[in-house]
Amino acid sequence: MRRRSVLIAVPAGLVTLAGCGDDGSDSGNASGSASPSASASSSAPPPPKIVDGPLPAITAGTKFDEKPTVAKGSGEPSDQLAVKTVIAGGGTTVAENDYVQANYLGQIWDTATVFDNSYDRGAPLVIQLAAGSIIDGWRYALAGKKAGSRVEMSVPPTWGYGTSGNEQAGIKGTDTLVFVVDIQNAYNSKSSAKGTDVAQDNVDLPKVGTNTDGKAPAITVPKSDPPTDLVANYVIEGDGVELAAEDSVLVQYKGVLWDTGKEFDSSYSRDALTSFSLQQVVKGWSQGLTGKKVGSRVLIVVPPALGYGDQPPEGSGIAKDSTLVFSVDILAKM
The missing domain is CATH 3.10.50.40 (Chitinase A; domain 3)
Incomplete structure (x- = not known):
C-alpha cells in the first residue's frame, strides 16, 4: 500500500456502491507520516486573523x-x-x-x-x-x-x-x-473530465454525453438486451496516470438502470464530488476503473454478478438482478 499522509481522513464510499467490495481493506488509512488531516478536537476554534x-x-x-x-x-x-x-x-x-x-x-x-x-x-x-x-x-x-x-x-x-x-x-x-x-x-462540483472524445459506435451499448460544463451527461440506453459481461469504455480519454486496483479516486458520476434508463444515484444531483477506494466498491467499478486514465470519462455497464445481484441496497430503487449503467469522470487519484 502506498504510504499516505496523516493529513487525510478516511474517504467516504458511495452510498449505493460501498459495502460490496471484495474485502474490508482500507487504503485510506494514514500511516507513517504526518500531514494536514484534521485533528480530533471536540470544538472548532474561531477563524484566525x-x-x-x-x-x-x-x-x-x-x-x-x-x-x-x-x-x-x-x-x-x-x-x-x-x-x-x-x-x-x-x-x-x-x-x-x-x-x-x-x-x-x-x-x-x-x-x-x-x-x-x-x-x-x-x-x-x-x-x-x-x-x-x-x-x-x-x-x-x-x-x-x-x-x-x-x-x-x-x-x-x-x-x-x-x-x-x-x-x-x-x-x-x-x-x-x-x-x-x-x-x-x-x-469542485462543477469539475468534469478533460481529454479527447472517443467514438461511441456500438449501437448495442448506451451513449454518454460528452459535455464538460460540469453538468451531468445524458445517458441513452438502447432498447436491446444488456451485455452479460462488464463493459468499461472511454467516452473521453484523459492523459493522466492509469489507476491501479488499490488506488483511491475522486470522481463525478451518474448511474441509471438499463431496463428503464431511470437515474438511481448521482454526484451531480448532490452537488458534491465523491471519493472512494477501488477496493471498497462493487466489482464492476473496481474492475472497470482499474487501468483507466485520470481525466477520463468512462462508460461502465455492470452486469448483476458484478453489481448487487439479488441483494440490492434497501431504498436504492435498484431491483434484483439489475444491470447498471454509469458515466464516471475520473478527476484525480487520491
Missing part, C-alpha cells in the same frame, strides 16, 4: 512543484495564521469545500525539523478543504488562492493539531508548523 508574517525563508527548491528547503523560524512566530503567496498561479480559484491537489512540505518552526513532505513520496496529496477533513490552517490559508500557486504558511497549534499535538509526527502541542504548499489543481 490572516497576517503577512513572520515566515522563514525558502533557501532552495524555489521553483513551483520543486521540493523546497526552508530555514528555521527566527524569533517568535505569530499567534495568528501567517500566509504568503510565494508564486502566484493563474488557475482555478480554490474555495472552501473544494478538493485541492498539492505537493507540500511541513516542518516545525523552532527546529526546522521536516515532519512530512509529499515530494519524496512522488505523489501529490488530494484532499478536501473542509472542516473535519484537514487542519484549519490549510482551510483558511488556501481558500482564495489559485491553482499554480506556491503558498507558505505558519500554523500555530490553535489551527493545527491543538494542544495534544501529533505524537506520530513528533509534533508537540506547543509547536507552530510551517508549510510550503504547491497547489497543482482544484476540483
